[in-house]
Every structure is written in C-alpha cells, then in structure tokens.
Amino acid sequence: MIAKDKKTRGARRSSCPVAGTLDIVGDRWSLLIVRDMRHGKRTYGELAASPEGIPTNILADRLRRLEEAGIVTRDAYQEHPPRYEYTLTEKGRDLGDIMQALVRWGKKHIPGSRTLSEAAAAREKSKN
Amino acid sequence: MIAKDKKTRGARRSSCPVAGTLDIVGDRWSLLIVRDMRHGKRTYGELAASPEGIPTNILADRLRRLEEAGIVTRDAYQEHPPRYEYTLTEKGRDLGDIMQALVRWGKKHIPGSRTLSEAAAAREKSKN
Numbered sequence: 001m002i003a004k005d006k007k008t009r010g011a012r013r014s015s016c017p018v019a020g021t022l023d024i025v026g027d028r029w030s031l032l033i034v035r036d037m038r039h040g041k042r043t044y045g046e047l048a049a050s051p052e053g054i055p056t057n058i059l060a061d062r063l064r065r066l067e068e069a070g071i072v073t074r075d076a077y078q079e080h081p082p083r084y085e086y087t088l089t090e091k092g093r094d095l096g097d098i099m100q101a102l103v104r105w106g107k108k109h110i111p112g113s114r115t116l117s118e119a120a121a122a123r124e125k126s127k128n
Numbered sequence: 129m130i131a132k133d134k135k136t137r138g139a140r141r142s143s144c145p146v147a148g149t150l151d152i153v154g155d156r157w158s159l160l161i162v163r164d165m166r167h168g169k170r171t172y173g174e175l176a177a178s179p180e181g182i183p184t185n186i187l188a189d190r191l192r193r194l195e196e197a198g199i200v201t202r203d204a205y206q207e208h209p210p211r212y213e214y215t216l217t218e219k220g221r222d223l224g225d226i227m228q229a230l231v232r233w234g235k236k237h238i239p240g241s242r243t244l245s246e247a248a249a250a251r252e253k254s255k256n
Contacts, residue, residue: 018234026154
C-alpha cells in the first residue's frame with residue numbers, strides 16, 4: 001500500500017474530475033488542514049493543535065503536498081529560527097464547496113456531529 | 129500507517145462533521161466506488177472494471193466498510209457460486225452533493241478533467 005502510494009503520487013489515475021480531486025485531497029487529513037485554515041489558523045503550531053490530534057509528520061507532509069498542488073502558499077514570518085505561515089490560495093478557498101457538502105452529510109448522517117464553531121459556542125454557553 | 133489505520137478504524141476523531149465524514153469516505157477509493165454505483169454499476173465485476181484500476185483487495189475492503197457504514201447494501205443475486213450486487217442506500221445517495229462538489233472543483237482546477245459521461249460522449253462522437 002505505502003509503496004503503491006509513493007509510486008502513484010503525482011500520477012493521475014484517470015481524467016475523471018472526482019478521481020483527480022481525490023488524488024490531491026482524498027485522504028483523512030488534507031481537508032481537515034484546509035478546514036482549520038478556513039477558521040483562521042495560519043502557523044504550523046496552530047495547525048498542529050487540531051482537535052483530531054494530527055501527527056506532526058503527517059501535518060508536515062500534507063502541508064508540503066498542498067503547497068505543491070497550489071492549494072496553500074507558505075511565507076516566512078520569522079528568519080531565526082525560520083517560521084512560516086500558510087495561506088489558502090484561490091484554488092484552496094474553492095475547496096469550500098466540498099467542505100460544506102461534507103458538513104451537510106456529516107450533520108445529517110453521523111449522530112452527535114457538530115461543527116467546531118458550534119462546539120465552541122456550546123462551551124461558551126455552558127460557562128455562563 | 130497501516131497499523132494506525134486499523135487501530136483507529138471505526139473510532140471517531142472528533143465530533144466535527146467534516147472529520148466524521150472523512151473517517152468514513154476520506155480515502156482515494158471509496159467515493160470512486162460510489163461514483164460508479166451512481167452510474168449504474170452493481171456487481172463486483174462491474175465495480176472492479178473502473179478506469180482507475182482499483183486493486184481487487186481494496187475494492188473488497190471498501191465495499192465491506194461501505195456496507196458497515198450503511199452506505200451500500202449487498203444482496204445475493206446468485207447462490208452457486210455466491211454472487212452479490214450492491215446498491216446505494218439513501219445515506220449513500222446523499223453523497224451526491226459531495227460528488228458534485230468534487231466534480232466542480234476538479235473541472236475548474238485540474239486541466240484536462242472530464243467526467244466519465246463526457247469521455248464516453250467524446251468516444252462516441254469520434255466514431256461517427
């Protein structure tokens with residue numbers, strides 16, 4: 001599996017736009033990184049602190065792939081030691097439609113689902 | 129990675145509906161199987177013949193997972209030897225929105241993308 005994945009990385013499986021999109025973001029983590037960036041997270045540290053506990057080696061790998069795919073850009077905000085911030089490109093922001101469709105399906109079909117914003121609002125309310 | 133996947137199979141990473149949906153269909157193959165079923169494919173043999181060349185062990189695994197998740201149902205259409213056909217449930221048909229969003233993003237951002245229907249129409253046209 002891993003060897004196969006390495007071999008096919010970057011190769012398109014077909015001209016189908018569903019397959020092509022999944023070649024780029026069809027894994028358990030990439031769209032969670034995009035979700036967090038849509039919520040304003042920009043640094044490696046912020047992205048590493050997702051509630052799903054993304055392993056840091058996977059985060060580094062996916063950020064590199066997303067940058068290669070033109071979905072995020074990386075800019076240095078500090079030189080010593082080097083620190084970067086990540087921003088969604090237009091191509092990355094366009095993943096919003098897919099994200100909204102994932103949210104709708106999850107909320108309809110997975111009991112107990114609530115978005116990060118809803119969870120934050122609930123926490124805030126329970127404090128008062 | 130494989131051990132990790134086995135360990136976390138079935139466990140939800142968070143209450144986020146994006147994460148929950150990706151826990152179920154967030155891989156390079158599941159939504160391609162759903163795509164083919166939306167185009168009328170119902171048997172293992174038909175699904176194995178996708179243009180992306182899905183490995184048969186992965187097809188069998190994903191069909192089992194999709195059945196466990198209530199996205200497809202499996203019915204025997206022949207007893208000796210046993211043969212099954214697969215049908216999308218309502219929950220499975222509801223993945224259509226996600227599929228359409230993947231299509232739109234792919235057609236906009238991946239040069240040369242065309243849907244299977246468009247590819248078939250082009251082949252037909254070139255014959256005449």
